[in-house]
Amino acid sequence: MAKIAYILLCHKDPDAIIDQARRLTAAGDCISVHFDARAGAEEFNRIKSALADDENVTFAAKRIKCGWGEWSLVQATLHALQAAEQAFPRATHFYMLSGDCMAIKTAQYIHQFLDVRDADYIESFDFFQSNWIKTGMKDDRLIYRHFFNERKNKALFYASVGLQRRLGLQRGIPDDIQVQIGSQWWCLRRRTIEAILAFIQDRPDVMRFFRTTWIPDETFFQSLVRHHVPETEIETRTLTFLMFSDYGMPVTFYNDQYDLLLGQDFLFARKISPEARDLKARLGDLYATRDVDFRISNEGRNLFEFLTQKGRVGRRFGRRAWETGSTLGRERELMIVVCKKWHVAKRLLDCIRKVTNLPAIEYLFNEEDTPLPDLGGIEGSLEKRTRHRRTLTRLLFEQFETDRLIVCMDPSSFELMQDFYEDRSQTRLLEVSCQFSDAYLIGHARRVGLLGHLTNEASLEHLLPTIRNDIDFESDRIRDAGFSTYAQMSERFSQEENATALQGFLSISREKAVQIVEMDHLFSD
Incomplete structure (x- = not known):
């Protein structure tokens, strides 16, 4: 039977992290935690102290400060992965989570789901041919080097890209890497993780390339999985249910959406509102339950799109x-x-x-x-x-x-x-x-x-x-x-x-x- 090592990236709410770790390990699984170095040492020590007696919990050897769109998110994931791979030799799958994620199926269902198909679950679409990126930068994410965070240093970020354009400082992609793109939320088999960890030791050129790409958490693992795993062993989907608004922001779930979440063909959901205490309590109780018959309707995304379009009249300003x-x-x-x-x-x-x-x-x-x-x-x-x-x-x-x-x-x-x-x-x-x-x-x-x-x-x-x-x-x-x-x-x-x-x-x-x-x-x- 599948034994999961959860890779948890988090940066706040120590009590919720402690509860999440205890709930997941109580079902026989493991968890490796990376707690953002931007958070205080006191909060991190509280988490470590509360979970110290649980042999199914480990921590990344090094905490780093993470920023959206930066390599730091991938590096934090790698630290947590390396700790999990060494600490949990019996883990068969490694599942990426955030502190805002919660299971929307039972542990029994999740294990049985992963047992049915010997595959890696990760979105991985061709970076250049697909239309996965809807707005903003595309090729520029890769062909120029990015040293500044677009959200924190917008002027420096775009000045750097503009200077590289003017000087013709485009760079090539490593010859044997076909860059892929997709959601950062994945579930990978042990042999895939072992291959990736070995690869990053052998290929400093690939690591240098991805370190200065923009938003590498959407391309790094996605590309390396395709590099090592046959297409027949990849399910190009995420097992974590998430939606985005028209403005590119993650949709947050609340107390009245319990039934909707259970009806989706996914194992976890992101993101659960911190204020949705009833929802979190019900989902927490659900995880340990056995023999639940889930009625998969999978209408969540269509329903969200339908409901959010109401009242939007006159969106077109001129005839084509x-x-x-x-x-x-x-x-x-x-x-x-x-x-x-x-x-x-x-x-x-x-x-x-x-x-x-x-x-x-x-x-x-x-x-x-x-x-x-x-x-x-x-x-x-x-x-x-x-x-x-x-x-x-x-x-x-x-x-x-x-x-x-x-x-x-x-x-x-x-x-x-x-x-x-x-x-x-x-x-x-x-x-x-x-x-x-x-x-x-x-x-x-x-x-x-x-x-x-x-x-x-x-x-x-x-x-x-x-x-x-x-x-x-x-x-x-x-x-x-x-x-x-x-x-x-x-x-x-x-x-x-x-x-x-x-x-x-x-x-x-x-x-x-x-x-x-x-x-x-x-x-x-």
Whole structure:
């Protein structure tokens, strides 16, 4: 069975560190602690004294002062690793933690998880080919030497980089190293750690290179693991659940997120708020529990993104060139059917086709496999269709040899509706409003990844009102936009009212409109 040596980097809260060490070692595992030298000696001595009688606890031989983005973080990790490798010869895995991390599974589950697959768990993506870095420096992290901390000495940091650029002082990467990048939170097997510790003794050139790179904790271990371990033995993922805000800051977890954390397909979570005492107590009790059946729903990141986007209207300040570079044609008429229940809109379109013989395309900009004619490749993906929407729609008019075309859109496609209304063509819009049961909303949330199939009832109760409000918001936004030639059909309206709306939208006879709305089960789920 797996025996884990936890590598703990921490800098504050001695009592929490003592509790964490005792909890992890009580399950039979080990821990090696590096306590930042920026913290006082008194706090460190308190930790050492409290854990002195635990043979499964060791400390880095040397404490160093750590700074974000610096080599010091890697050096501190290496000190703790070397201490753990020597002190715990029976450890099979080495798991990187911070003082803000806590287990979100039981020790029994974690050990069984690591036993199933003989692999290293570490994010390692090609530094130059991947898009792991979203903003800020990329190549400059490696090709220039960094002697100053960007956060503490911003002026010196950028002056140094600028001087190296002007003098052409770029450097090469060691020939046999393919630089990788990923999260600093990893779990590595003993033989991988032994290979890395031996390598750093034999390759001072590689050590010199990484010592002056920027943010090396995201590249050093990631690159050396790939250098020593076959790809088939690497799981390119972290086992620690963490999320980042729009501003690049770690998301902090609080007392009401216990169930969400347990439902994620990870072993630990970072970062737990120091004030979340109830959450920390519950997670602490959980670690020692046995035979827990975890319901993995794994919706955490999608749910966070969904909830944090609410209310962000008007994020775009100008039209893109490809949105305004073409027109459908002044003589053409585009009719847009908007409906959140896609199956309802598809039934309606099918009946419209049969009764009126008008060409109608289902969710052109929302559904990848919408049936479309060959248009030279522009129809190949949702991204292409959306980017070149006017060109695509004009080609559809030409393909069907018509001046009248119906398309379906999801109510979330508000910017598309605005764009088509700004075209010189004639645009009409019919909103088909439906009623939404809780069961339908749950199914919708699962289809878009906000919920997993095993999400618990408490999470559902919190999320359902938000989803319902989101649907209402999308509908209100369309109505408030003041689109001309707007009409509405509704599940709550009579057939007479729906026939009147459809007649005006399609410019057809009353008889045909009534024939369409009288179809069986139009609004059925």
